[in-house]
Amino acid sequence: MLRTAAFLCATAIAVAGAAQADDDPPQCLLTASLPAHAPTFAQYPAGPLWQGKPAAPVLATHMARVFRTQLRTQSQGKPDFAGHYHIAGWGCGTSCISWGMVDLKSGQVVMADDHNYGDLDLFHVPDAPLIYRPDSRLLVMLGAPNEKPKREDYTYLLWTGHVFRQIAFYPYKAHCTVQVEPAP
8 A cells, every 4th residue: 555655645745747739639548538448447357366475676787777776665565466576666857657566476677668668757647657456467558658759659569478568549539528617
């Protein structure tokens, strides 16, 4: 619970840090705007929820060592993704988060950068940028992976146990339901 609150707090700080100019597009990558025909968490169940003591993160890569404190601190509780993983997130600048995950059974660390989904730009994301559940292998990202505006979207990723595989992509402009009122 504390780790989830810390992740949400870091996300809120990153989002709040982005001042929106009058001519900027609206923040509209919302969890409430997810495409209705998109993949669902129930379609990609995980195995049984793991109940053991969390293993210490194995810091085998340079990026895992750079973010060792966040990975260690945020992975001390129950699994929150795919049965036995815990997702950790931290700010990477104004309106941006980085993230990775720890296998609580083995301690294996998987960094988003290793799978081409790192440094998620949140310019149009006013709420949770990563949506996931402990009982599913589906992860939904809102924003622009690797801070590339052309990739700004709803990205649906399936965790195979070794890699993330993109299974759906919905450009945010096609599914944005936010109505912008004209300035007085």
